[in-house]
Each structure stands twice: as structure tokens, then as C-alpha cells.
Amino acid sequence: MASKDNSVNIKEALPKSARSYHHGDLRAAVISAGLKRLGEGDARELGLRALARDVGVSATALYRHFPDKEALLDALAEEGLRRLGALQAQAWLKAGGGRAGFKATGIAYVRFAHDEPALFRLSFTRQMPERKGEEGDGGEVAYNLLRAGVGEVFPAESVDAAALHAWALVHGLAMLILDRRVAWDEAMVARVVGLTFGGVD
Amino acid sequence: MASKDNSVNIKEALPKSARSYHHGDLRAAVISAGLKRLGEGDARELGLRALARDVGVSATALYRHFPDKEALLDALAEEGLRRLGALQAQAWLKAGGGRAGFKATGIAYVRFAHDEPALFRLSFTRQMPERKGEEGDGGEVAYNLLRAGVGEVFPAESVDAAALHAWALVHGLAMLILDRRVAWDEAMVARVVGLTFGGVD
DNA sequence: CCATCATGTTTCCACTGTAAACATAGTGAG
DNA sequence: CTCACTATGTTTACAGTGGAAACATGATGG
Structure with a gap:
């Protein structure tokens, strides 16, 4: 244990x-x-x-x-997820939760990718090791925040679809920025995230 | 030339x-x-x-x-983008353009990632070779379709933000599926894409 | 017909992940 | 305290990688 x-x-x-x-x-x-x-x-x-x-x-x-290099990279990836989760939690609190908090977690997600491109990429660009079921994997914090936020912002709609929508949005934004498909521009990110996450500036 | x-x-x-x-x-x-x-x-x-x-x-x-392996991979990536663009154009036409067509291009994007995971990943997970300005890079078709679609669906709003929003959504969805963060489920994809792209089924 | 150049082959090198054998340092039982 | 045991670290070795250099060959145009 x-x-x-x-x-x-x-x-x-x-x-x-x-x-x-x-x-x-x-x-x-x-x-x-x-x-x-x-x-x-x-x-x-x-x-x-x-x-x-x-x-x-x-x-x-x-x-x-570590049994092999892959395992080492897995460990690094896990730590990356943990840090991402921490940053999101922090953003959520600072914004006081609610809609604004939810939006803040989304922006934090993209900012993390921009600030730590290699770590972010490593953390996500890696076949999931098929969860056993238990055993925290570091991404838990982020995921729970996501569900909670979605629950607040879209109380009526399907939580599953809305959560996936929100996650995909910020993840895609992050990836496109990392791969230089679009330039980093925090104001733009905030606007785009706002389109879905709602809430004031 | x-x-x-x-x-x-x-x-x-x-x-x-x-x-x-x-x-x-x-x-x-x-x-x-x-x-x-x-x-x-x-x-x-x-x-x-x-x-x-x-x-x-x-x-x-x-x-x-090819000067080196990277160049070879670049060539493969370019071909991937070309194919993606072709599939999207096809989807757009088959759906008869408009909102439904736009939504179809989004779904085609994600489906391509699912059907050709390695090619899709290679095509995007690659630092852009900083466009000279001219010279088609294969992704043109996809990008033009995106702008056109956005123009039809969100005529009033900022085209830049809306286009980026749409692109990020499907790209993120594709990436999350490729990396096994979420399971492939075409119906779910259609619903999520519909949340932003609008249009009927 | 032959010199040239584009294409392909051989050989070589530095580097990578990793297996195997060996070395060492703490630990717990007698 | 001593000694076997085990966890940790080192050395050496090997197959595989991307790539450079020198050489071979076949098409081509003067």
C-alpha cells in the first residue's frame, strides 16, 4: 500500500x-x-x-x-499531471470558484502547456497504461475539477458531453499552440475559452 | 516552380x-x-x-x-494533411454544405485521427517548419474549409476566435482519443461537436 | 563516344537502450 | 560481532540507430 x-x-x-x-x-x-x-x-x-x-x-x-526507459518517462509524465492539477486547483480557488473559476482552470491548462511544453507533451502524448481501477495517477485532481466545474456551469445539459467538450477545447488549444499551429496569445486564449466556459473576464 | x-x-x-x-x-x-x-x-x-x-x-x-530522417517524416506528415483535407472536403460536400456540412467536417477530422492514428499524430505532432509564406503545405484545404464553415455558422461573431474554437475542439477531441484519454465513440463525438458546430444531426 | 551527374551501395562511426557479470554497502539472524 | 543476504551501483558488451564518406553505376547530353 x-x-x-x-x-x-x-x-x-x-x-x-x-x-x-x-x-x-x-x-x-x-x-x-x-x-x-x-x-x-x-x-x-x-x-x-x-x-x-x-x-x-x-x-x-x-x-x-525503472524497468526500462518507458517506465521512467511514465513517472515524469505522472509528475506533470500532478503539477497541472495543482495549478488548476490554485486557479480555481483564486477566482473564487463558480463560472469564473471554471474558466480560470481552462486558461491555466493552456498556460501550463505553454510554460512547460515538453512536460505537457510528455504527460499526454503517451498511451495510457490502462488503469487498473484504483491507484491515483496524478490526473485525478484535474479530472475532478473538470467535472465539478461542468456541473456548475452546465447544470442542465448532459454532463458527459459538456465535460468532454470543455476538456477537448483546452487540450486542443494547448496542442495547437505547442505544435506552432497557432501563436501563443493569452488574450486570445481567454476569449476562446470564454466562448464555451462562459463567465465574465 | x-x-x-x-x-x-x-x-x-x-x-x-x-x-x-x-x-x-x-x-x-x-x-x-x-x-x-x-x-x-x-x-x-x-x-x-x-x-x-x-x-x-x-x-x-x-x-x-531527403536531407535527413526529419525531412522524410515531414513529407509523410504533409501527405497526411493532404488526405485529411480531402476527407473533410468530401464530408462537406456530401452533407450539402452549410451548418450540417460544417459539423460533418468536424466529425471527419476526428474520425480521420481515429482511423489513421499514427499518420494523424505524425502530421500534427511536429514543429511547424515556419512557413515561407507561399507554397501550399497540404493543410490549406482543411484550413480554408474551416474559415468558410465558421463564416457560415457564426456570421456575427469574431471569425478568428470562433475558428480557433472550432479547430481546437476537434483537435483536442482527436488527441484525447489517440492518447486513450477518452474512448472512441462516434455518437459521442457527434454530440460534442454538435455543441459548438450546431446544426441538426 | 565519352565526361558528367544523378542515383544507389559499402563501409564506417558515434550513439542509443539494455542485458550480464561483477562489486559494494547496508541489514538482520545467529 | 559475524556472516550470509539483498539492495544498490559499475563495467563491459551488444545489437540497433541515424548519418557521413568513399566508391560504383547507369543515364544523358555535347
């Missing part, structure tokens, strides 16, 4: 702390390094070796913590 | 025809092979070598026709 806990500490891979064999919680360190690398521009091809070098460990050491 | 013409002939790489040195228009053959491979499931990592083998030529031969 409590053994498979993720949720990275951004504490720079605590040099000497709790469960520390040789390195001191490598798993967290390598994820942290991966996030940093994704944050900078040199995203594409974050190689397994480069990542290991960042952390000061030899490449194959990572295989003690 | 007429020298850089793409637009692949699907004629199985015409064995003996016009400009045929050793192979007989390899460029077209390799693109065709790439599309086939994308069409089947074995999409991920369509390797340069495997592609060359498909076509019966040795790997480095491809470099006579």
Missing part, C-alpha cells in the same frame, strides 16, 4: 537522509533531473545516459529503479 | 515510368511504404533502415532524396 508512493520531493535529492543506500534516493533524483531537463529547451531526446550523468551515476544504475 | 512537386502517386511506385534512373522514383516509393507502415499498427519507430528494406534499397540511398 504505502510502499509504492511516488510524489517526488523537489528537495534536490536530499543528499543524506532516510532510506539512503549508496546515493540517497536516486529515483527521486533522476526524476528531478528529468524535470529540470524538460523545463529547459533541450527537451527532445532526454537520453537515458545524459540523465544518469546529470545525477552523477552510471547509466545502467537507473535500471534498478 | 514545378520542380518541387510532391503529392505522392499511390501507384505502387510505378515500376518503369517517366523519370526513372535506377529504381523508378524512389522518393514516391519510400513515402508510400512509410504510409503503409503507418497505416498498420507497427507505427512507432518506423526506422530508416526498415523503410529502406521495404522498398528494396539500401538504407543510405534515402539520403539522395
Whole structure:
């Protein structure tokens, strides 16, 4: 139960702390390094070796913590979803909930994609590992907020369709911006999101 | 002008025809092979070598026709956009234009993504090569249809915002389906698209 | 007929993910 | 305390990748 806990500490891979064999919680360190690398521009091809070098460990050491590279990327993706959820929750609160709050979560979604393009892309451009059913996957916060928001804004209509509509809108906007199909322009984003999410500015 | 013409002939790489040195228009053959491979499931990592083998030529031969792998992928992506545009145009006509036609183009967009996931992803998940300004890029048909449709459905509102809204909606829907965030369900897609695109069933 | 050039082949290299064998460092039982 | 055990990390090795360089060949135009 409590053994498979993720949720990275951004504490720079605590040099000497709790469960520390040789390195001191490598798993967290390598994820942290991966996030940093994704944050900078040199995203594409974050190689397994480069990542290991960042952390000061030899490449194959990572295989003690992840079965393969895909698993490592999955972990990074999960952390991305968690951060997205946190930003949305924050936006919702700051706007005081309701219609305005819902719109704010939508804008936060797109802004996150713009601010962390590599992380966002990694988080979503990845075949879902077919949920077992339980086990939080980091995207939960975002999804619950979505449902709640939809419930408030479209109380009468089909929640399923409306929720999917809202999600697809912001996700498409984010993707089109990431792939340079449309230029980043926050005012424009706000207007477009407003068309569906309603609410005042 | 007429020298850089793409637009692949699907004629199985015409064995003996016009400009045929050793192979007989390899460029077209390799693109065709790439599309086939994308069409089947074995999409991920369509390797340069495997592609060359498909076509019966040795790997480095491809470099006579494409500066590097990226360029090859760009060509495939362009063909994908062309096909998408064609399907949308067809859907528009069959529905008789107008609101219903516009909605049909939206549904066609998502259906294309579902039917050709690898090709769709490749076509869009690729940094735009910063248009020179002229030079059709295959996505033109789709974009023009979008503007025209928006003009008919939202004559009063801001065309820019409405067009972006419509595009983002279908694109997001497509992406979420591709990445298994939501299940493919044509009826649901039609309903969601209808929320924005309006029009009868 | 031959020089040229477009096309294709061979060979090679740096780099990648990862398997296998080995090394080491903490831990718990006797 | 000691010693086997296990979790962690290192070295080495290998197949596969995209791509450069040198060489081969076949069409073509003077």
C-alpha cells in the first residue's frame, strides 16, 4: 500500500537522509533531473545516459529503479499531471470558484502547456497504461475539477458531453499552440475559452 | 516552380515510368511504404533502415532524396494533411454544405485521427517548419474549409476566435482519443461537436 | 563516344537502450 | 560481532540507430 508512493520531493535529492543506500534516493533524483531537463529547451531526446550523468551515476544504475526507459518517462509524465492539477486547483480557488473559476482552470491548462511544453507533451502524448481501477495517477485532481466545474456551469445539459467538450477545447488549444499551429496569445486564449466556459473576464 | 512537386502517386511506385534512373522514383516509393507502415499498427519507430528494406534499397540511398530522417517524416506528415483535407472536403460536400456540412467536417477530422492514428499524430505532432509564406503545405484545404464553415455558422461573431474554437475542439477531441484519454465513440463525438458546430444531426 | 551527374551501395562511426557479470554497502539472524 | 543476504551501483558488451564518406553505376547530353 504505502510502499509504492511516488510524489517526488523537489528537495534536490536530499543528499543524506532516510532510506539512503549508496546515493540517497536516486529515483527521486533522476526524476528531478528529468524535470529540470524538460523545463529547459533541450527537451527532445532526454537520453537515458545524459540523465544518469546529470545525477552523477552510471547509466545502467537507473535500471534498478525503472524497468526500462518507458517506465521512467511514465513517472515524469505522472509528475506533470500532478503539477497541472495543482495549478488548476490554485486557479480555481483564486477566482473564487463558480463560472469564473471554471474558466480560470481552462486558461491555466493552456498556460501550463505553454510554460512547460515538453512536460505537457510528455504527460499526454503517451498511451495510457490502462488503469487498473484504483491507484491515483496524478490526473485525478484535474479530472475532478473538470467535472465539478461542468456541473456548475452546465447544470442542465448532459454532463458527459459538456465535460468532454470543455476538456477537448483546452487540450486542443494547448496542442495547437505547442505544435506552432497557432501563436501563443493569452488574450486570445481567454476569449476562446470564454466562448464555451462562459463567465465574465 | 514545378520542380518541387510532391503529392505522392499511390501507384505502387510505378515500376518503369517517366523519370526513372535506377529504381523508378524512389522518393514516391519510400513515402508510400512509410504510409503503409503507418497505416498498420507497427507505427512507432518506423526506422530508416526498415523503410529502406521495404522498398528494396539500401538504407543510405534515402539520403539522395531527403536531407535527413526529419525531412522524410515531414513529407509523410504533409501527405497526411493532404488526405485529411480531402476527407473533410468530401464530408462537406456530401452533407450539402452549410451548418450540417460544417459539423460533418468536424466529425471527419476526428474520425480521420481515429482511423489513421499514427499518420494523424505524425502530421500534427511536429514543429511547424515556419512557413515561407507561399507554397501550399497540404493543410490549406482543411484550413480554408474551416474559415468558410465558421463564416457560415457564426456570421456575427469574431471569425478568428470562433475558428480557433472550432479547430481546437476537434483537435483536442482527436488527441484525447489517440492518447486513450477518452474512448472512441462516434455518437459521442457527434454530440460534442454538435455543441459548438450546431446544426441538426 | 565519352565526361558528367544523378542515383544507389559499402563501409564506417558515434550513439542509443539494455542485458550480464561483477562489486559494494547496508541489514538482520545467529 | 559475524556472516550470509539483498539492495544498490559499475563495467563491459551488444545489437540497433541515424548519418557521413568513399566508391560504383547507369543515364544523358555535347
